[in-house]
Amino acid sequence: MINICVLVSGGGTNLEAIYKAIENGDITGAKITRVISNNKNAYALERAKNHGTPAMVVSPKDFENREDFNKAWLQAIKEASPELIVLAGCLVNQPEAVIREFKNRIINIHPSLIPSFCGKGYYGLKVHEAVLRRGVKVTGATVHFVDEGIDTGHILAQKAVEVKDGDTPEVLQKRVMEEAEWVILPKVIGMISKGEIKIGEEA
Ligand code: GRF
Numbered sequence: 790m791i792n793i794c795v796l797v798s799g800g801g802t803n804l805e806a807i808y809k810a811i812e813n814g815d816i817t818g819a820k821i822t823r824v825i826s827n828n829k830n831a832y833a834l835e836r837a838k839n840h841g842t843p844a845m846v847v848s849p850k851d852f853e854n855r856e857d858f859n860k861a862w863l864q865a866i867k868e869a870s871p872e873l874i875v876l877a878g879c880l881v882n883q884p885e886a887v888i889r890e891f892k893n894r895i896i897n898i899h900p901s902l903i904p905s906f907c908g909k910g911y912y913g914l915k916v917h918e919a920v921l922r923r924g925v926k927v928t929g930a931t932v933h934f935v936d937e938g939i940d941t942g943h944i945l946a947q948k949a950v951e952v953k954d955g956d957t958p959e960v961l962q963k964r965v966m967e968e969a970e971w972v973i974l975p976k977v978i979g980m981i982s983k984g985e986i987k988i989g990e991e992a
Pocket residue numbers: 797798799800801802803804833877878879898899900912913914962970
């Protein structure tokens with residue numbers, strides 16, 4: 790059984806997809822043991838509570854400086870003793886101390902086909918706005934290891950999604966979530982829990 794700590798900032802639809810995959814047996818041998826958010830208003834916290842998962846907020850607003858926040862953020866994760874950390878709609882750039890402590894044990898879901906439309910400033914709806922501005926016909930989502938960069942870690946899975954005429958950023962975001970994010974994130978977690986994807990030093 791691997792313990793998973795999920796880091797969130799928003800609606801938590803990717804978190805919900807993981808719960809669903811555990812409940813329907815698509816993911817075996819894994820349990821979400823803690824959900825942590827930097828945003829006290831994140832609906833993802835409500836979802837965690839509905840599933841009986843201990844949830845907590847570590848908000849930068851509650852600390853005098855970023856260094857103190859970083860220490861508290863790392864401490865909150867370490868207390869959960871996770872084998873795997875999942876960034877599921879988490880907008881916190883992980884402190885270097887977290888990346889070091891959990892090398893190749895942190896995965897992220899990004900709503901584009903990396904290396905397109907990723908890096909600084911590309912998150913949430915902004916990704917889909919840029920996709921529509923550029924006029925690409927195919928987009929999608931990517932699951933990757935988190936390293937010191939932004940969206941630069943080793944790619945673990947990707948899934949393509951068609952961009953349709955008349956798409957708005959909101960419509961496209963929903964399609965990418967439904968057809969790609971909510972599929973490949975649980976899939977990768979399932980492969981990790983079965984040892985088909987190595988994590989930690991073995992990766
Ligand atoms: C989504 O755009 C997702 O691609 C990105 O964060 C946003 C919110 O995800 N990673 P969620 O509903 O909070 O899982």
